[in-house]
Amino acid sequence: MLNKNHPLQSKSEVILRNIVVTAMIIYFIVFLIIPIGTAFVGSFHEWNPLSGTFRLLGLDNYRKIFTDNLFWKSLSNTIVFSFVVIIFRVGFGLAIALAIYSKMIKHKSFFRMLYYMPVVTPMVAVAYVWKFMYHPQIGTMNQIFGLNVNWLMNSKMALPAIMLMTIWKDFGYAVVMFMAGLYSLPKDAMEAADVDGASPWQKFRYITIPLLKPMILFVVITSIIAYIQAYVQVLILTEGGPGTSTFLSSYIIFDEAFVKYNFGFASAMSFIMFVVTAVLTWLSFRVTRSKG
Amino acid sequence: MRSKMKYFLTVAMIFVTLSTGCGRTKESNSVKVDVPTKPFGSTIVYDPAKEINDGKKITIELWEWGSDETFQKLIDGYTSIHPNVTIKLVSNPWDDYWTKLPLALQDKNGPVIFNIHNSYHENIINYCAPYEISVEDLEKDFNDIKPHVKDGKVYYIDFGIMTGSVYYNKAMWKAAGLADNDIPKTWDEFRNVAKKLTIKDGKHIVQAGINFNTEFYQTYLLGLNYQLGQNLFSENGKTATINTPAMKKVMNMLLDIYNVDGSGSKDFGTSGSESFGQGQSAMTLMWGHYKETLQNDYPDIDYGVFEIPSFDEKPYAYNRYNGESTFGINKNSSKEAQAVAQDVIKYFLANDEILKEFNLARCTFPTKKSLTDDSDILAHPAMSVLAEHIDRYIWPGPMPAVVEESLKIAGQDIMYNGSDIETALQKAENSINEELKSSDFTAVENLYKYAKQKK
Numbered sequence: 191m192l193n194k195n196h197p198l199q200s201k202s203e204v205i206l207r208n209i210v211v212t213a214m215i216i217y218f219i220v221f222l223i224i225p226i227g228t229a230f231v232g233s234f235h236e237w238n239p240l241s242g243t244f245r246l247l248g249l250d251n252y253r254k255i256f257t258d259n260l261f262w263k264s265l266s267n268t269i270v271f272s273f274v275v276i277i278f279r280v281g282f283g284l285a286i287a288l289a290i291y292s293k294m295i296k297h298k299s300f301f302r303m304l305y306y307m308p309v310v311t312p313m314v315a316v317a318y319v320w321k322f323m324y325h326p327q328i329g330t331m332n333q334i335f336g337l338n339v340n341w342l343m344n345s346k347m348a349l350p351a352i353m354l355m356t357i358w359k360d361f362g363y364a365v366v367m368f369m370a371g372l373y374s375l376p377k378d379a380m381e382a383a384d385v386d387g388a389s390p391w392q393k394f395r396y397i398t399i400p401l402l403k404p405m406i407l408f409v410v411i412t413s414i415i416a417y418i419q420a421y422v423q424v425l426i427l428t429e430g431g432p433g434t435s436t437f438l439s440s441y442i443i444f445d446e447a448f449v450k451y452n453f454g455f456a457s458a459m460s461f462i463m464f465v466v467t468a469v470l471t472w473l474s475f476r477v478t479r480s481k482g
Numbered sequence: 483m484r485s486k487m488k489y490f491l492t493v494a495m496i497f498v499t500l501s502t503g504c505g506r507t508k509e510s511n512s513v514k515v516d517v518p519t520k521p522f523g524s525t526i527v528y529d530p531a532k533e534i535n536d537g538k539k540i541t542i543e544l545w546e547w548g549s550d551e552t553f554q555k556l557i558d559g560y561t562s563i564h565p566n567v568t569i570k571l572v573s574n575p576w577d578d579y580w581t582k583l584p585l586a587l588q589d590k591n592g593p594v595i596f597n598i599h600n601s602y603h604e605n606i607i608n609y610c611a612p613y614e615i616s617v618e619d620l621e622k623d624f625n626d627i628k629p630h631v632k633d634g635k636v637y638y639i640d641f642g643i644m645t646g647s648v649y650y651n652k653a654m655w656k657a658a659g660l661a662d663n664d665i666p667k668t669w670d671e672f673r674n675v676a677k678k679l680t681i682k683d684g685k686h687i688v689q690a691g692i693n694f695n696t697e698f699y700q701t702y703l704l705g706l707n708y709q710l711g712q713n714l715f716s717e718n719g720k721t722a723t724i725n726t727p728a729m730k731k732v733m734n735m736l737l738d739i740y741n742v743d744g745s746g747s748k749d750f751g752t753s754g755s756e757s758f759g760q761g762q763s764a765m766t767l768m769w770g771h772y773k774e775t776l777q778n779d780y781p782d783i784d785y786g787v788f789e790i791p792s793f794d795e796k797p798y799a800y801n802r803y804n805g806e807s808t809f810g811i812n813k814n815s816s817k818e819a820q821a822v823a824q825d826v827i828k829y830f831l832a833n834d835e836i837l838k839e840f841n842l843a844r845c846t847f848p849t850k851k852s853l854t855d856d857s858d859i860l861a862h863p864a865m866s867v868l869a870e871h872i873d874r875y876i877w878p879g880p881m882p883a884v885v886e887e888s889l890k891i892a893g894q895d896i897m898y899n900g901s902d903i904e905t906a907l908q909k910a911e912n913s914i915n916e917e918l919k920s921s922d923f924t925a926v927e928n929l930y931k932y933a934k935q936k937k
Contacts, residue, residue, distance in 0.1 A: 236920055240584035240605040326749050327762065338686075340749040343695075345899045432898035433891050448581070449883050450917060451605065 229457040237454035251458035261459060264437040265466070271353055271438060272417035278357045279413055280406060283364020288394075290365070291372045302369060305362035313359065317426035320355040324427070342428050345435040352423050352436060360416075364409050371405035372398070411471050418467050439463050517562045523832030524852055525622035526615055530563045534825050535818055541568040542819050544809070544826075545583060546597035547576045552843045553597075556836050560829050567822055569595075584609065587812050594819040595826060598638050598807040603880035604922060610637040611813035614824045615831065623831070625849045626805070629877055629926035640805025641830075641837055642846025644770040645875050646701045647867050648672075648791070652784045654679055654689065654764040665788045669735060672791040676745035679764035691745035693763035696753035698736060699893040700886060701767045706732040708799035709792045711936050714878050714885070715925035720918060722885065724892075724911035725904065731793075733896060733903050748897050759783060769804075770845035770864045787863040789871065798936055799876040806846045841865075847872060879926040884917040 233252070236245040255261050290301045308316060323330045324341035332339060341351040375398065383393045399406075421440035424430060430437045430445065437445075443463070447456035521529040546553050550573050557569045572593065574582060580602050586592035587609035598606060612635035613620075620636060621627045630639050655664075658678045666672040676691030694702060707714060712728030715721065740746050751757025754766035759780035766772075767790065776783055790801050808830065811823040830836060834852055838859065841848045847865050848854060860866045868875070892910035895901035927933065 238605070240581065241608060242588070325752060327751065338749075343748065343752070343894075343898050431891070431894045433895035433901070435899065445887075449887060451883075452917075452920075 229460060232454050233457035233461055235454045236452075237457070238451045239453060240451060247454065251455045252462075254455065255458055255462060260434055260437060261439075261442060261462075263434060264439045264442040267349060267437060268418060268420075268439040271349065271356075271420065272414060274350075274353050275356050275360070275417055276410060276413045278353075279361045279364050280409055282357065282361040283409065284368050284402075284406075286361070287365045287368035287372060288398075291369060302366060305365045307362065308359045309362040309366075311359070313422045314426060316359050317355065317423045320351075320358075321427050324351055343432045345432050348428050348432060348436045352427055355427070356417075356420065356423055360413075367405055367409050368402065371402045375401050407474065411474050414470050414474065415467060418463060418470075439466075523623075525619045526828060526832045528829050528832035534564045534567060534822055537566055539566050539568070540818060540822055541570065542594035542815075542822055543570045543572055544595040544597075545572045545574060545579070545586075545593040547574050547579045549840075549843055552836075552839050555839060556826075556830060559833070559836060560826055563829075564825075569826070580605065587814060590814045590816065592812050592814065594812050594815045595809045595823045596812065598810045600638075600805060600807050600880040601883060604882065606810060607632075607637060609810070609813060611811040611820055611823075612637055613639075613811075613827060615828060620831075623850060623852070625851060625854075625873075626877065628929045629879060638807045638810055640849050641808050642806045642841040642844060642848050643803040643872075643875065643877075644806060644844070644846045645801050645803040645868065646705060646767050646769050646790055647787050647864055648765055648767050648789070649758060649772060649776070649785050649787055650679075650765045651758065651761065651763075652786050655786070658764070666791050667795070669791045669793055673739060673743055673745065676739065676765060677743050680743075680745045682744070687744075687747055687750045690747065690750050690757065690763040691743075692739060692765045692767075693746050693751050693754040693757040694736065694739075694767060695746075695748060695751055695757070697755060697766075697768065698897075699889040701754075701769065702732060702736060703729065703889045703893055704886065705801040706793075708802060708876050709794075709797040711798040713925070713927045713936070714802075714881075715927060717928070719879070719925035719928065720923075722911050722914040722918065724889070724914065725907040729907055730903050733893070733907070737897070758785075770847075773845045773862075773864045787867050789867045797874070798932065799930065800871055800874050801876075803875040803877055805849070805877065806840075806844050873931050876927060876930045879923065881925075882917060882921050882923055885914055888913045 232244075234246065234248060235251075236243060236247050238244075286301075286305060289295060290298050295301065321342070326332060326338070326340040326343075329341070331337070331341060339347055341347050379397050379401070380393065383397055388396070419440050420438055421444050424436055424438055424441045425444070428436045430441055439459070440463070443456045443459045446452045446459065518530045521527050521531075544553065544557065550571065553571055557571060561567055561569060580599075583593070583596055584602075584605045587596070587606070592609075615636075617627060617631055617634065617636055620639060624639060626643070627636065627639055630636050660675065660678060664675060666675050672692075679689070679691035680687065681689035704714065707726065707728040710728035710731060712726050713723065716723055740748060746763065751760075751762050754763065755768055755772060755775060757763040758766040758768075759776060761783065773787075776785060792800060809823075809827060811820055811827065813820070815823070831850075834850065834856075837848060837850050838853055838856060840846075841853070841859065842862060845862070845864050847868050848856070848859060853859055854869070854872065860869060888910040891913075892901075892906040895906040895909075896903055
């Protein structure tokens with residue numbers, strides 16, 4: 191593996207490189223390729239690795255998905271959840287990034303850190319705190335707004351309540367990403383716009399947004415991928431309830447695999463979600479490119 | 483050559499580190515115990531003089547979740563008789579336990595003895611070795627053995643049973659002008675008492691008389707049907723019977739307690755157990771383990787316990803129960819290790835003191851006949867109320883999780899989402915039966931002592 195003609199390559203560098211590369215390859219094989227392959231094969235079986243059940247079903251699991259109302263309900267909940275959360279994440283993120291970026295704001299690092307703090311706080315901890323805030327009698331939500339709402343056990347309010355918590359937790363990520371984008375904007379473009387007498391809105395509409403487009407696309411796509419996998423907040427706040435009002439796609443997969451031990455059915459659902467995620471990501475690229 | 487060696491050693495070290503198990507091995511805090519020298523037990527007799535593993539040293543692992551102290555006492559007692567045996571206690575968090583254990587049992591290096599909860603029966607049973615104690619001997623010493631017999635063998639039994647009882651706040655009881663003789667026996671009496679215990683400020687509830695939010699599907703929907711002579715499963719034990727007049731009557735009663743009597747509300751307190759502990763609700767129906775929750779989380783609540791009321795004075799059964807199981811033996815472990823495990827099981831089942839410890843720690847009523855009249859057991863509030871009718875509780879069998887899950891969804895759909903009872907129960911029944919098609923589960927309701935009296 192040692193390239194003796196390379197002047198900068200020392201023996202220790204080569205050893206380190208080989209260790210890292212080997213570890214990464216093994217990591218991907220063990221934790222990615224093998225599990226995905228096993229799950230794909232498992233999706234055609236009645237499969238419970240805990241009891242040792244592994245019986246060929248052919249396409250039955252996939253057929254069952256298409257007649258399972260709860261799966262489609264969960265998928266529609268996931269689309270609504272992802273759409274709303276992404277809109278607010280990007281909207282709030284951009285608005286606050288612009289506010290911090292503006293010359294009027296001092297202590298920029300402090301605000302950037304402040305908004306980023308919920309992002310680095312574990313979802314489990316955040317969800318438990320919000321669960322307490324949503325308590326119908328002693329929760330701060332009702333006390334601050336003078337309401338009498340059972341947020342998490344009301345079929346109309348439970349999903350919005352989970353969305354609100356997720357937006358609060360995650361929009362700081364968009365703030366930091368957009369700030370990075372704003373700082374990398376070419377200054378001469380802004381100066382030229384100033385010389386041409388462009389208003390702040392025109393500068394935002396015709397310079398900032400087009401130049402930030404790659405970053406917006408990045409935030410949207412990573413958000414789609416993240417929210418299609420969202421289940422921790424559901425598990426802690428509502429356990430999918432009341433009834434099945436807040437079942438999301440990843441939660442139903444978790445429920446099938448780790449509550450009912452139908453790993454085959456859960457794997458089939460996972461592959462459907464894999465296709466849905468790929469299609470949505472592709473659509474995001476298409477929409478952004480066509481608008482560009 | 484040396485660099486290659488270094489490289490492989492480093493990679494190997496990384497893998498050893500990554501693949502190290504995450505279970506917490508309990509350091510033994512052994513205390514001095516009295517070592518028995520004479521045989522003890524009733525029918526199942528343990529002889530401490532009998533050498534184990536020919537006196538040669540042997541080490542085995544025992545896996546469990548929680549209750550480290552009682553397990554350590556069991557280990558200390560056993561190893562004091564057999565110092566050549568070392569038992570490593572490995573404690574796991576409940577959630578991890580049920581994925582780690584079945585995978586660990588698939589090879590010979592898994593734990594030799596492991597704690598069982600019957601709700602995970604299907605994932606565990608194929609890895610268990612049968613007990614070497616005969617069914618006849620077990621039946622002589624313990625109640626409710628029959629439901630655990632499979633092809634004439636037993637893989638685990640219940641050392642104690644747990645069920646639901648009503649917990650009431652003594653201060654609220656007294657403040658409402660209620661006395662000890664007001665303890666309700668029937669649901670009608672219960673509803674009257676609940677009304678008296680309710681305090682309102684205009685339309686708003688300040689103190690609920692009864693709170694069954696969150697846990698009601700476990701404590702009411704899955705159990706009160708038996709009071710009305712209705713089993714949860716059909717005669718063959720293979721299909722669920724959920725959409726029944728009995729279940730509808732139970733659900734209607736729950737709705738009436740909130741909506742007609744106004745003794746509580748679906749929106750008052752997120753769960754009955756929590757609301758009772760926080761001093762917002764005067765009564766809640768909970769299973770025996772709730773005593774531990776009150777002791778640990780709400781030590782200031784002064785509470786009493788009474789038996790679950792019934793629709794009439796002589797119900798078919800008062801409620802369902804679930805058993806706390808004895809331990810499983812890993813059939814894939816070595817013959818020597820299995821022999822030690824069989825001996826530990828025998829020691830456990832013959833030993834009234836340790837069985838009492840386990841029952842008191844888990845708030846379960848002992849199945850061992852010699853312990854049913856024990857003064858320490860009867861001094862326990864959650865157990866004493868069960869003593870009189872202990873044979874009038876029924877076990878449906880190790881139900882798959884889908885039964886509780888479906889009843890939870892049905893109950894919430896009715897209570898919170900405005901579904902009609904018939905539709906929600908039918909949906910639950912269909913969902914359970916769909917899952918049971920691929921399950922080995924067979925209900926054991928027909929083995930209930932009074933099964934022939936079913937209406």
